[in-house]
Amino acid sequence: MIKERLIILIIFVFLLSLSSGIYSAKKKDLYQDVRELKKRYEKIADLSRQYLALSEMEKKKGRMLKGGLLGYIQKSSGSIGISDNIGSIKPLPGDREAVDVLYQKLDLAQIISIFKEIDGVSNLRVRSFSISRRFDNPGLADLNIQIEKIK
Amino acid sequence: MQQDSVVILQDKRLAVIRKSDASAEYYELSPDSVRALGKGYLLVLPDRFVNLVYTNLVPLKTKKLKEMVRAYMKTLYPDDVVDDADFGYLKTSPVIAYLVTEETKSLTKDYPALIENAGITTTPSLLALQAIRGRFLLKTGDTMLIKNDEDFIHVIGKLDGLDTSGLDQQIDLRDDDYKVLMDFIASVPDRDALNRVGLDLLRTKKPQLKIEALKTEIVLFSVLYILFLVSLFFNLMPLKKEQKTYMEQIKGIYKKLDIENTSDPYGMLIFKVERFRKEHLQYPDPLKILSSVSLAFDQNAEVESITANKELIRIKGRIRTLEALEESTKRLDNALGIRFTTESAKVRGGVVNFVIVGRSR
Numbered sequence: 001m002i003k004e005r006l007i008i009l010i011i012f013v014f015l016l017s018l019s020s021g022i023y024s025a026k027k028k029d030l031y032q033d034v035r036e037l038k039k040r041y042e043k044i045a046d047l048s049r050q051y052l053a054l055s056e057m058e059k060k061k062g063r064m065l066k067g068g069l070l071g072y073i074q075k076s077s078g079s080i081g082i083s084d085n086i087g088s089i090k091p092l093p094g095d096r097e098a099v100d101v102l103y104q105k106l107d108l109a110q111i112i113s114i115f116k117e118i119d120g121v122s123n124l125r126v127r128s129f130s131i132s133r134r135f136d137n138p139g140l141a142d143l144n145i146q147i148e149k150i151k
Numbered sequence: 152m153q154q155d156s157v158v159i160l161q162d163k164r165l166a167v168i169r170k171s172d173a174s175a176e177y178y179e180l181s182p183d184s185v186r187a188l189g190k191g192y193l194l195v196l197p198d199r200f201v202n203l204v205y206t207n208l209v210p211l212k213t214k215k216l217k218e219m220v221r222a223y224m225k226t227l228y229p230d231d232v233v234d235d236a237d238f239g240y241l242k243t244s245p246v247i248a249y250l251v252t253e254e255t256k257s258l259t260k261d262y263p264a265l266i267e268n269a270g271i272t273t274t275p276s277l278l279a280l281q282a283i284r285g286r287f288l289l290k291t292g293d294t295m296l297i298k299n300d301e302d303f304i305h306v307i308g309k310l311d312g313l314d315t316s317g318l319d320q321q322i323d324l325r326d327d328d329y330k331v332l333m334d335f336i337a338s339v340p341d342r343d344a345l346n347r348v349g350l351d352l353l354r355t356k357k358p359q360l361k362i363e364a365l366k367t368e369i370v371l372f373s374v375l376y377i378l379f380l381v382s383l384f385f386n387l388m389p390l391k392k393e394q395k396t397y398m399e400q401i402k403g404i405y406k407k408l409d410i411e412n413t414s415d416p417y418g419m420l421i422f423k424v425e426r427f428r429k430e431h432l433q434y435p436d437p438l439k440i441l442s443s444v445s446l447a448f449d450q451n452a453e454v455e456s457i458t459a460n461k462e463l464i465r466i467k468g469r470i471r472t473l474e475a476l477e478e479s480t481k482r483l484d485n486a487l488g489i490r491f492t493t494e495s496a497k498v499r500g501g502v503v504n505f506v507i508v509g510r511s512r
Contacts (some may be wrong), residue, residue: 004364012375044404054424118437130459131456133453
């Protein structure tokens, strides 16, 4: 009987050790998984916030320009009342449609109006701009702007 | 019980004889009486308990001997009789094989301790074979052993018409005649000779775990083990819950962004964000730049030109002091999130002409 009891005890201890070993390995893996999942979740949540903010930004812009850029410049300049201030306008080479426009003798309010007008079109971007104060009239400035149509 | 005791099983009775004074005591066969015997005695079973078979095999020290005996027995008995549990052999010279009868099996099952505690277990015929020289006939109530010069025949039952004229002696062994048996034992030359006729009856029946008797322990350990497993399982629950929560939240985000059904939602999310960034963030934001510049530079500064593209923002102007320039630059850094550096700053006539540049990459 002692022998049998000993065998049962040994089996019991063996099963306990085996189960503990399996449990420890499983817990370690699970802990690692959860840590990685947490990092992944944080990254995904951050990306999601960025994505939503950017899509919101685009939604706010509203309308899209469907026609050509040259026509748009002429039309928008007319609506702001600065058609006569266009010094030059020329298309730029490249994959995307882009123009370089030189406005002359603009006041700050007109410059801001031009930027607001472009900002209100979802598929237009200002590739670059340069505002230079005029020497002949410090209250006015020339604006050289490159506008790109992205899609 | 001492090692010099002889225990003779006589049906349901045990005769216990001390070699020293040859006196006999009788006990009914029962677990108590078996327990009282102690250990190390010489147990003599009724002769009918094993059927002896003469073989011409030499007792080789090899594992193949058992198979040789088995093969020999198969020439005499049907295959199903020659089973591990039914036959054995003694390493006498030549080898004596034996078949275990049902009575022996019952005895080992009902009173295993009787066999386990015996130093040697044997039968009258085996003792006679070791003790008596020459040709003889040994008759017990149920068996006959005819020993010739070389071989012998052991029969359970009676042989009618047996010619006993050529035999040297004839011995009638009554069941209760222990004195003849004691003479046999005394005539066995030495302990080794006695050991050689010791039957290994428990070898043929592997010891089984006493499961029934250990039911309580098994149930107890099983319950403990199950509790242990359950505790381990519950220990893992918080981690599993946390894992599930994160997975559900990630799934929720994918669903919200309508990318859950794509093959790689995570890759799709990165792709979309990167695309948006390219479309929005790489271009200068003129309105933000103008408003930041107007906030950063106070009334004491005059901005002469602003140039901005995807890589940099350059601001040229005039300001009263270098300290004011530093402060304005810091404000601009904070407003646009770009680090501005002073490209040039020249002091002329109490005014600082400056050019500062901020690079987005």
